[in-house]
Amino acid sequence: MSGQDTAGGTWSAPGRVNLIGDHTDYNAGFALPFALPQRTTVTARPRTDGRVTATSGDLEPGDFPTTTQPGDVTGWAAYVAGIAWVLGEHLGTPVPGADLQIVSEVPVGSGLSSSHSLECAVALALLGLAGAEVPREELALLVQRAENDYVGAPTGLLDQTAILRSQDGHLSFFDARDLTVEPVPCDLDAAGLTLLVIDPHAPHQLVDGGYASRREACERAARELGVPTLREVEDVDAALASLTDDETRRRARHVLTENQRVLECVALARRGDLAGIGPLMTASHASMRDDFANSVPVVDRTVEAALAGGALGARMTGGGFGGAVVALVPREAVPEVRAAVTAAAADAGLEAPVVLDVRPSRGAGRD
Ligand code: ADP
Ligand code: MG
Numbered sequence: 001m002s003g004q005d006t007a008g009g010t011w012s013a014p015g016r017v018n019l020i021g022d023h024t025d026y027n028a029g030f031a032l033p034f035a036l037p038q039r040t041t042v043t044a045r046p047r048t049d050g051r052v053t054a055t056s057g058d059l060e061p062g063d064f065p066t067t068t069q070p071g072d073v074t075g076w077a078a079y080v081a082g083i084a085w086v087l088g089e090h091l092g093t094p095v096p097g098a099d100l101q102i103v104s105e106v107p108v109g110s111g112l113s114s115s116h117s118l119e120c121a122v123a124l125a126l127l128g129l130a131g132a133e134v135p136r137e138e139l140a141l142l143v144q145r146a147e148n149d150y151v152g153a154p155t156g157l158l159d160q161t162a163i164l165r166s167q168d169g170h171l172s173f174f175d176a177r178d179l180t181v182e183p184v185p186c187d188l189d190a191a192g193l194t195l196l197v198i199d200p201h202a203p204h205q206l207v208d209g210g211y212a213s214r215r216e217a218c219e220r221a222a223r224e225l226g227v228p229t230l231r232e233v234e235d236v237d238a239a240l241a242s243l244t245d246d247e248t249r250r251r252a253r254h255v256l257t258e259n260q261r262v263l264e265c266v267a268l269a270r271r272g273d274l275a276g277i278g279p280l281m282t283a284s285h286a287s288m289r290d291d292f293a294n295s296v297p298v299v300d301r302t303v304e305a306a307l308a309g310g311a312l313g314a315r316m317t318g319g320g321f322g323g324a325v326v327a328l329v330p331r332e333a334v335p336e337v338r339a340a341v342t343a344a345a346a347d348a349g350l351e352a353p354v355v356l357d358v359r360p361s362r363g364a365g366r367d
Contacts, residue, residue: 005128005366006096012041013120013364015106016113016162017197017326018317019171019277020284021262023292025156027218027255028177028231030262033158034186034360035166036197040104040117041367044125047097054080054122056102066094070150079115082150083122086142090134095126107354110199111323115151116159119143120364128366136164137179154211166363173266177231184269186360191274192331198306198341200353202298202322210294210321214251221252230255254292258284278312278328285315294320301344302353309333309340 014035021031047053054062054077062077066084073081080100088094100122106114120143127134134142140160147155158174161181166172170183188194222230225239233239236256243249261280268276285303289295299316302325306314310333317326329337334357342352 003131006046006131008043008045009125009128010041010043010367011121011124011128011365012039012367013117013124013163014039014166014361015117016159016166017195017324017358018158018162019195019326020265020281020315021174021258022284022288022316022318022320023214023218023294024255024258024262025158025174025176026215027222027259028229029255029259030266031158031174031176032171032184032262032265033162033166033174034171035162035363036106036112036356036358037361038105038107038112038356038358040102040106040114040121042121042125043101043103044129045099046129047099050094050097052080052084052095052098052100052126054100054102056104066097078151079118079147080122082146083119083143084126085150086146087123087126087130087132087134090142091130091132096129098126098129100125107199107356110354111318112197112199113159113163115147115153116143116155116163119146120160120163124364124366137161140164140179162363164364166360168360168362170360171266171269173262177229182266184266185272186269186274187272188274188359191272193274193312194329194331194334195358196306196311196327196329196334196337197317197356197358198302198325198327198353199323199356200298200302200325200341200345201351202296202302211319214292214294217248217251218255221248221255224248225252231259236260250291250293254287257287257291261287274328275312275330281313281315281326281328282307288316288320292320296322298348298350299323299325301348302341303327305340305344306337309337311337 018033108114143160165181173182306327311327314327
């Protein structure tokens with residue numbers, strides 16, 4: 001780390017989308033996310049009075065001591081303070097004081113991980129000012145701790161890993177058991193394809209504690225199968241046949257078949273057959289809708305409209321119960337897909353969805 005960094009600078013981190021592999025991370029399974037072109041940028045200048053200030057658009061600025069503890073700061077600035085706290089704990093000394101100016105292109109609350117994008121950019125900026133380095137694998141764990149223990153949001157490791165460890169033009173094949181990331185080439189232009197992220201503004205429906213109950217069902221299935229996690233299941237058909245409770249079996253079937261779909265997608269991408277990924281994406285959506293029961297009608301309709309408009313595959317992405325859709329689309333079909341998802345929203349009396357044309361981009365770093 002150079003003295004140039006301790007004098008200040010600019011760091012940025014992307015949003016992320018998961019192409020396929022949802023609800024597999026806490027089952028020690030596989031996922032295939034990538035970094036978005038949309039980024040959160042943090043311009044950082046050192047301060048000598050032991051305080052951190054943070055500004056973002058018209059939001060109420062944050063201002064807190066570098067010795068901040070969980071509970072001190074609430075609202076959006078808690079994401080910044082949580083990072084200062086966790087890095088102080090990790091380094092064994094408070095982070096340097098700083099003025100942080102935050103500008104973001106990542107849509108907030110659309111399931112594109114604006115919160116982790118902010119946290120990762122702030123983490124790199126504060127580490128830069130401190131003249132310290134933390135390996136990316138470890139930094140992902142620290143960012144998870146900040147979000148869990150300071151902000152109070154229960155999140156896994158997938159998002160921070162994609163944001164911190166992705167490479168331009170590549171998908172990130174993530175193994176949540178071994179915490180490894182393998183870059184998988186994804187040259188959309190060469191294949192005449194694009195990826196659309198479609199946010200139909202589906203309200204998140206967490207009425208029945210959906211995430212927790214899905215997690216419990218997966219843990220129950222693993223217990224009944226006598227394995228530490230669903231990742232350790234070797235014979236998928238035999239395992240599913242031996243689960244007697246229908247709901248438990250369906251939840252496990254999503255996770256077990258999703259892991260297989262991720263591996264198939266990785267193999268296809270490595271062969272350069274990106275179009276072949278489409279049907280696996282659509283199968284993943286059906287698995288979430290029918291077996292994991294974590295989709296919502298607005299999202300289902302968006303997926304159907306994208307496919308009717310010519311997408312090769314489409315699926316809800318992220319934790320579910322709302323959120324965004326990712327669709328693999330031949331370049332020439334983009335106008336038709338946009339029109340179809342917009343018409344579907346209008347039919348349902350909803351405002352037009354936000355449609356982003358994206359490509360796998362570089363992970364977080366110094367600008
Ligand atoms: P997402 O799926 O976008 O991560 P979350 O609800 O997890 O949705 O996080 C959104 C929250 O993160 C916002 O309400 C805000 O508190 C914070 N946040 C994200 N990006 C920014 C930003 N650029 N400036 C200020 N706060 C932000
Ligand atoms: Mg978030």
